[in-house]
Amino acid sequence: TCASSPLSLKRPTASGIVIYDLESNSARRVLDNHPSVQDDPARELTVMGERVLPNGRLAVGINGITMSSDASTLYWNITTGDAIYSAKVDVLLNPASTSAQIDAAISAPMRMGGGGDGLTSDAMGRIYSTNLTTGELRRFGPIDNSLVTIAQGPGFEWPDSLTWDDKGGLVFSTNWLNRAFARQM
16 A cells, blocks of 8 residues: 555545546546545645745646556656656556555555656656656656656746657646746736
8 A cells, every 4th residue: 555645634636547448438437536646735835945826725636647668557646746656557457456456556656856747658668757846857767766857947847748759859848837826927
């Protein structure tokens, strides 16, 4: 079992992962309100040292989601949290998997030191995540548990979406969404 914060704290988000089966045209929800997909009420999201909501607290659960290059592992991050979680896809996809089996399939969180938004993976199995708190783009190596900052600096306020271009280059956006929430645009 992995948990991002004590279960006794009230969680304002109703987060989960929905799995859609194209063949049967059906969907089911897994990890419904599980700590690994929830807002972490013990963490307040700050961006570049400032609270995102000056007069309140932003609460966002699972946001970024990606699959490993071999499609065996699903990764996700939490906006008001500080970690990347993962689970084996075969367990998530199996409709016979119990909640306990799914919970046991979740790998311990990789702590990122701040909230995440964008998430993607590359052909070498590495995971890329934005870090809203520190204004960085980080690369996580699941095999060796390495965590490397690959981009940061001026203009990296609320790094958001990630994608790959047709030449294999990583493309990302920054949007200063924290200023929109605080009505400072």
